[in-house]
Amino acid sequence: MTKPYYGGQAVxxxxxxxxxxxxxxxxxxxxxxxxxxxxxxxxIREKYPILKCPIIRxxxxxxxxxxxGMQDITWSAAQAGESEEDQxxxxxMAIAIILAxxxxxxxxIAIPVFAANYIRPYVGDFGRSLAEGLLRLxxxxxxxxxISRMSDIKRLFQYHGAEHKTIFAYEAGKVLTVENVRPxxxxxPRCGTSFLLMAMIIMxxxxxxxxxxxxxxxxxxxILCMPIVAGVSFEIYRLPLKFPNSIVVRALTAxxxxxxxxxxxxxxxxxLAVAIASITSVPGFPQEQIASMPEFYDPTKDMQAAxxxxxxxxxxxxx
Numbered sequence: 464m465t466k467p468y469y470g471g472q473a474v475x476x477x478x479x480x481x482x483x484x485x486x487x488x489x490x491x492x493x494x495x496x497x498x499x500x501x502x503x504x505x506x507i508r509e510k511y512p513i514l515k516c517p518i519i520r521x522x523x524x525x526x527x528x529x530x531x532g533m534q535d536i537t538w539s540a541a542q543a544g545e546s547e548e549d550q551x552x553x554x555x556m557a558i559a560i561i562l563a564x565x566x567x568x569x570x571x572i573a574i575p576v577f578a579a580n581y582i583r584p585y586v587g588d589f590g591r592s593l594a595e596g597l598l599r600l601x602x603x604x605x606x607x608x609x610i611s612r613m614s615d616i617k618r619l620f621q622y623h624g625a626e627h628k629t630i631f632a633y634e635a636g637k638v639l640t641v642e643n644v645r646p647x648x649x650x651x652p653r654c655g656t657s658f659l660l661m662a663m664i665i666m667x668x669x670x671x672x673x674x675x676x677x678x679x680x681x682x683x684x685x686i687l688c689m690p691i692v693a694g695v696s697f698e699i700y701r702l703p704l705k706f707p708n709s710i711v712v713r714a715l716t717a718x719x720x721x722x723x724x725x726x727x728x729x730x731x732x733x734x735l736a737v738a739i740a741s742i743t744s745v746p747g748f749p750q751e752q753i754a755s756m757p758e759f760y761d762p763t764k765d766m767q768a769a770x771x772x773x774x775x776x777x778x779x780x781x782x
Contacts, residue, residue, distance in 0.1 A: 466634065467482055467483050467747070467749075468482070468483070468704065469481065469482045469630055469633060469742060469745065469748075470630070470653065471626040471629075471630065471738075471741070471742070472528075472532055472535065472626070472655070473619050473620070473622035473623040473625075473626055474488060474490060474535050474536050474538075474539035474619075474622070475490065475536060475539040475540050475543050475615070475619070476490045476491045476539060476542075476543045476618070476622070476737075477489050477490020477491065477539050477542075477622065477737055477741070478490070478622050478625060478626045478629075478737055478738045478741040478742075479532075479535045479539075479741065480626070480629075480630075480738075480741040480742040480744075480745050481745065482742075482745045482746070482747060482748060483747065484503070484745070484746040484747035485501065485502055485503045485745060485746035485747065486501070486502055486745060487499055487500065487501045487502075487741050487742070487744035487745045487746075488500045488535055488538060488539060488741065489737050489738075489740045489741035489744060489759075490539045490542050490543065490737065491542075491543070491733075491737065492542045492543065492760065492762075493543060494760075496759075496760035497737065497740055497757055497758070497759050497760060498542045498759060498760050498761075498762065499740070499741070499744050499759050500538060501744055501745075501746065503746065506523070506524075506527060507523060507527070508520060508523055508524075517694070517698055518691065518694030518695060518697075518698065519694060520694070520697065521693050521694035521695070521696065521697025521698060521700075522690045522693050522694045522697075524697055525658075525693045525697065528655070529560060529563075530560065533560060542762075568682075568686060570602055570606070571599050571602060571603065571663070572599075572682055572685050572686065573682055574598070574602065575594075575595040575596075575598040575599045575602070576595060576678050576681050576682050576685070577678050578594075578595075578598055579591045579592075579594040579595040579598060580677075580678045580681075582594060592667065592670045593667065595667070595670065596663065596664070596666065596667030596670075599663055599666070599667075600660075600663055603659070603660075603663065604722075604725070607722075607725050607726060608725060611725060611726075617728065620726055620727055620728040621728045621729070621730040621731070621734050622730065622734055622737070622738070623649070623726060623727045623728070624649035624727040624728050624729055624730045624734075625730035625734040625735050625737065625738035626738050626741075627647075627648070627649050627650065627651040627654065627723075627727060628644050628645070628647040628648070628649060628730070628735065628738070629644050629735065629738040629739055629741075629742050630651060630742070631644075631647040631648065631651060632644040632647055633742060633752060635647075636752070637752065638751075638752055638753070638754050639739045639742065639743060639752055639753065639754060640739070640754045641732050641735045641736055641739065644735050644738075644739060645732070645735060649723070649727040649728070649729060649730075650720050650723045650724065650727065651723070652703040652707075652716050652719075652720060653700065653701075653703055653704070654719060654723055654726075654727075656719055656722050656723050656726045657700060657716055657718075657719020657720065657722070657723070658696055658697065658700045658719070659719075660718050660719045660722050661696040661699050661700060661715070661716075661718070661719060662692050662693060662696040664718065665692050665695055665696055665699075666685070666688075666692055669688065669691075669692065670684075670685065699715055699716075702715065702716070703716060736757070740756075740757050740759075743756065744756075
């Protein structure tokens with residue numbers, strides 16, 4: 464029987480883990496207590512089998528990860544102590560996603576296209592495509608290096624490393640304890656960073672064959688082709704699942720593995736404990752790999768207690 468596949472994402476002061484039967488988010492609140500959220504989180508691909516077809520499933524997975532990822536980070540931010548004014552409403556979340564897409568188009572498509580267009584008379588169409596791709600990679604790496612200097616992002620990258628270590632230990636069949644998880648590497652072949660880098664490399668290859676176009680046409684073509692690029696990248700991203708020992712697959716995923724040295728950091732034991740609590744809280748996680756379940760704080764109990772107290776005080780006043 465094939466071992467179920469688990470993946471995850473770092474959130475603010477925590478980790479989200481997802482498996483075939485659902486997902487769990489575990490993070491620390493402002494007082495350092497563990498809080499969690501468990502859901503079935505069925506993909507739309509389960510409802511409509513046609514969406515499981517190659518290429519299409521990659522487009523759907525990318526869209527879902529963008530939307531659900533924003534929701535998970537918003538929830539973790541609320542647990543970490545952000546005020547109600549700082550939390551995102553559904554409208555704010557929609558605006559944030561739209562702005563993220565626009566910023567992506569501007570940074571990684573428009574700027575490289577216009578910049579490379581200036582050297583086109585000297586290097587030709589092939590040289591222009593190569594220059595676009597290299598500039599896009601440089602912007603991406605520069606962006607990651609810049610944000611990695613922020614204290615919150617440094618901790619996010621540590622939780623990212625904790626996520627990878629925990630998944631490695633699970634895949635090795637270890638009982639998940641901090642001691643068993645700690646020795647594993649923070650670099651994992653099925654990381655979202657690898658997916659993004661693969662998409663950029665595929666864009667270089669695809670647009671090498673796009674002929675003479677002016678910058679605006681080129682930007683439009685790239686935007687229209689983004690779903691296809693995402694779909695193809697997703698299929699390559701999944702190759703380590705099917706061919707973990709293939710030299711070709713290792714070569715294809717190597718750039719993403721290198722990039723993870725920037726997006727993951729060595730976690731401390733407390734962060735490993737959060738990642739372990741997250742994956743073991745996922746519905747259907749194999750019991751034989753669970754050492755023990757930590758104690759989780761339930762904020763709803765405090766809310767209920769406060770409401771009961773207010774009700775009692777009101778009744779006493781009326782008496």
